[in-house]
Amino acid sequence: MNDRQDPYAHDPYAQAQVYGYDVYGQPVYRPDAPERVYDAYGQPIQQQVYGYDPHTAEPQQPQAAYDSYATQTQQAQQEWIPRQTGPVGDGAPEAAVADGRIPEPRPAADSVPAADSVPGSAPEAEADAYRTGQFSFIEEPDEGSEDVIDWLKFSESRTERRDERKRKGRNRVVALAVVLVLALGGGIGWFLLSGGEEKKGTAAATGAQKRDVIVVHLRQTQGGDSSTALLVDNETTKKATTLLLPNSLGLTTKEGGTATTLGKAVQDAGTGATRDALNTLLGADIKGSWRLDTPYLENLVELVGGITVDTDAAVPGAKQGDGPLVEQGKGKTLSGRAAVGYATYRATGEDQGRQLARFGQVMRAVLRKLSTDPQAATTTVDSLAQIPDPSLSVQQLGASLAHLAEKAKEGSYATSVLPVKTDGALGGQAADSMVKDVLGGTVRATAKGAPPRVSVKNATGSAAASGTAQVTLVNGGYTYVDGGGSGTAEAASSVTYADDARAADAKQVARTLGLPEKAVRKGTGAGNADVAVVLGKDYKS
Numbered sequence: 001m002n003d004r005q006d007p008y009a010h011d012p013y014a015q016a017q018v019y020g021y022d023v024y025g026q027p028v029y030r031p032d033a034p035e036r037v038y039d040a041y042g043q044p045i046q047q048q049v050y051g052y053d054p055h056t057a058e059p060q061q062p063q064a065a066y067d068s069y070a071t072q073t074q075q076a077q078q079e080w081i082p083r084q085t086g087p088v089g090d091g092a093p094e095a096a097v098a099d100g101r102i103p104e105p106r107p108a109a110d111s112v113p114a115a116d117s118v119p120g121s122a123p124e125a126e127a128d129a130y131r132t133g134q135f136s137f138i139e140e141p142d143e144g145s146e147d148v149i150d151w152l153k154f155s156e157s158r159t160e161r162r163d164e165r166k167r168k169g170r171n172r173v174v175a176l177a178v179v180l181v182l183a184l185g186g187g188i189g190w191f192l193l194s195g196g197e198e199k200k201g202t203a204a205a206t207g208a209q210k211r212d213v214i215v216v217h218l219r220q221t222q223g224g225d226s227s228t229a230l231l232v233d234n235e236t237t238k239k240a241t242t243l244l245l246p247n248s249l250g251l252t253t254k255e256g257g258t259a260t261t262l263g264k265a266v267q268d269a270g271t272g273a274t275r276d277a278l279n280t281l282l283g284a285d286i287k288g289s290w291r292l293d294t295p296y297l298e299n300l301v302e303l304v305g306g307i308t309v310d311t312d313a314a315v316p317g318a319k320q321g322d323g324p325l326v327e328q329g330k331g332k333t334l335s336g337r338a339a340v341g342y343a344t345y346r347a348t349g350e351d352q353g354r355q356l357a358r359f360g361q362v363m364r365a366v367l368r369k370l371s372t373d374p375q376a377a378t379t380t381v382d383s384l385a386q387i388p389d390p391s392l393s394v395q396q397l398g399a400s401l402a403h404l405a406e407k408a409k410e411g412s413y414a415t416s417v418l419p420v421k422t423d424g425a426l427g428g429q430a431a432d433s434m435v436k437d438v439l440g441g442t443v444r445a446t447a448k449g450a451p452p453r454v455s456v457k458n459a460t461g462s463a464a465a466s467g468t469a470q471v472t473l474v475n476g477g478y479t480y481v482d483g484g485g486s487g488t489a490e491a492a493s494s495v496t497y498a499d500d501a502r503a504a505d506a507k508q509v510a511r512t513l514g515l516p517e518k519a520v521r522k523g524t525g526a527g528n529a530d531v532a533v534v535l536g537k538d539y540k541s
Contacts, residue, residue, distance in 0.1 A: 209236035209440055214392065214400055215275055216290040217266050218297060218359060220344055226266045227344070227359045230278075230286070232438055233403050240407035241438050242363055244356040244417045250424030250482040251277040252470070259470060259482060261424055271389055280453060280479050281426075283528040284439040288392025294344065296384050298336035300366060303380050307334050307365035312358070315341045334362075353417050360415040367408040370401055377402035425457070425484015426528065435528050450479075452505045455529035457483035459490040459536055468541035469513060469533070476512040481529045493536040496523040506531045514540060 212233040219226045230243040247263030253273055265274040271289040279286055292300075301307055308331055315326035315338070325341045326334065334342060343362040346355035371377050378398025388394050407413050418434060419427025426432065454473050458466040463485070470480045493515050497506040506520045509531050515538070523532075 209234055211235070211285070211440060212400055212403065213284055213286045213439065214288055214290055214397070215271075215278060215286050216292055216363075217271065217274075218343065219266070219291060219293050221294055224267060225344070226263060227356060228262055228266065228274075229356070229360065229363065230284070230439070231363075231400070231404055233400065233407070235403075238407070239412045239414070240404050241413070242360045242415045243434070243438055244353075244360050244415070245278075246352050246356065246418065246420045248352070248422070248424050249281075249418070249420050249426075250484070251281055252480050252482060253277050254280075259467075272391065275391065281481055281528055282435055282439055283453065284435075288396065289389045290392060290397060291386075291389060294340045296386055297343065297362075298340045299384055300380070301334065301336035301339040301362075303383055304366060304369035306336075307339055307362065307369055308332065309334055309339075309342065309361050309365050311342060312354075313345060313347065315345045334365075339365075356417055357415070360417075364408055364413060364415060367401065367405045367413070370405040372402050372406040372409065374399040374402040377405065421484050423484050425482055432528070451477050452502065452509070452530040453479045453481050453528070454509055455481040455483040455532045457486060457532070457534045459486035459488070459534050460539055460541075461489035461537065462541070465535050465539060465541050469535060469539070472513060473509070478509065478512070483529075483532065483534075486534070490534060490536040491538065493519050493539050494534045495520045496532045496534075497530070498522070498524060499530070502530050509533065 212235065214231045215228065216231060217226050217228050226247065228245045228247070230241075230245065232241045232243055234240065245262055247261060247266075249262040250259060251262055251265050251274070252259050253265065253269055254276055260269070260277075262274070262278075265277055269277070271291055275286050275289050278284065310330045311326055311328050311332050313326075314324045314328040317323055317325050326332065326338050326345075339362050343359045344355070345358060346352065370380065375398075378395050381398045381401065382394050386394075388397065404413075416434060416438065419431045421427050426435070456466060456469045456473070458469075466482070466485070470482075473480050493513075495506050495510045495513075495515060497503055497520075500522070503520075503522070507517060510517055510520050513533065513535075
């Protein structure tokens with residue numbers, strides 16, 4: 001022990017009274033030394049203080065004072081040994097403990113009071129009950145710890161495997177239930193769909209359908225002839241149609257209600273007036289016009305890389321002695337120039353319907369070669385460098401042609417010629433059915449506030465009756481639709497309406513034409529008009 005640890009290292013008298021050291025390496029003095037007196041807290045008392053006799057009040061002798069304090073000091077030392085900090089001395093404490101001259105220390109953590117606890121709080125017997133050999137401060141390896149860990153791992157893995165099996169079992173049950181539900185639902189769905197597919201198709205054919213209709217005029221730069229077709233894209237039925245219109249189709253322009261034909265309207269009235277007249281006649285909703293002059297058709301065929309057509313006639317060359325421009329046969333490849341020649345070819349004395357059919361073949365072949373991507377189709381149209389009609393921009397035309405091209409490639413495409421009589425009227429029931437099925441003429445209602453469309457069929461036996469009725473109806477604010485003539489005259493006139501909402505209009509039409517109210521009745525009417533009139537011999541022009 002050094003001087004810094006022993007507070008009495010420089011006191012010879014104190015060193016003489018030291019008879020041992022405690023477990024903390026501090027000196028322990030003789031309790032019976034008369035020269036060394038301690039108070040109840042183990043602190044030395046100065047020699048000049050002796051104390052007094054409690055009975056006589058006389059001062060006690062040093063030995064008496066010592067005896068009193070010695071007894072108290074010995075008891076205090078037995079009951080409490082101050083816990084001191086600092087390093088343990090070199091060997092002295094072990095020797096002192098071995099000789100049995102100082103009490104054993106108390107347990108370090110559980111039983112020993114804190115450093116600031118009151119001394120003497122535990123009896124000596126309790127301190128003697130514990131020995132240093134009973135405590136181990138060195139962590140010894142537990143031989144059974146590995147076994148415990150292995151057991152815990154085994155238990156945990158077994159529990160996890162059991163839980164995993166339960167989870168997989170639940171998943172199998174859920175998957176099986178889902179499969180059963182899907183199978184049952186699929187069976188019911190198939191049954192319902194298979195049973196209702198025909199009804200669904202019928203409803204789509206007769207209900208309000210969404211159509212995209214464009215009128216295209218193929219105009220020849222030489223001669224001025226034209227060919228007209230309606231490109232119909234039915235988004236509801238997923239089908240497309242090229243409806244070819246003969247030039248002899250009778251139209252009535254809005255300007256003064258003038259009667260004309262389709263061929264003359266294209267040349268004289270222009271695309272806008274012709275489109276309006278067709279809308280009035282057919283009850284269609286034509287959104288735009290595409291004027292395709294023959295040089296542009298030639299360029300269009302070249303842009304798509306040529307077309308393949310089953311030709312029904314041989315087209316002669318431009319000059320006498322030249323070979324045929326187009327040969328007759330199946331799978332003929334046509335360039336732009338050959339395609340124009342085939343689309344416009346009409347043999348001498350041949351009905352225009354045959355020429356229109358060739359035009360329809362060329363249009364379908366072009367659509368099958370055109371891209372189905374709207375942007376790519378728009379680029380192709382833009383490459384033609386045409387001046388677009390105000391009713392149809394290049395972007396709109398490109399998008400419409402792309403949709404038509406998709407249906408043409410899928411085979412959901414048809415080509416038909418609208419039946420027209422020699423007098424320009426629609427060809428009876430066949431024409432009405434085509435207008436209804438292809439254009440939806442009967443489904444499309446007249447715009448609110450627009451004048452009713454009135455179809456007039458002349459069965460009086462006099463050709464002049466049609467013109468008189470037309471003027472009368474136009475002056476009355478109605479839209480006149482030429483219904484053609486009848487081969488046989490009828491005695492009584494009739495005014496027919498199909499929609500109950502048009503009953504009042506039908507009665508008013510009868511009054512305007514001077515027909516009796518009993519002539520008005522509900523019936524099928526005309527497919528392209530709100531009110532259908534058949535003029536009989538009782539009509540007075």
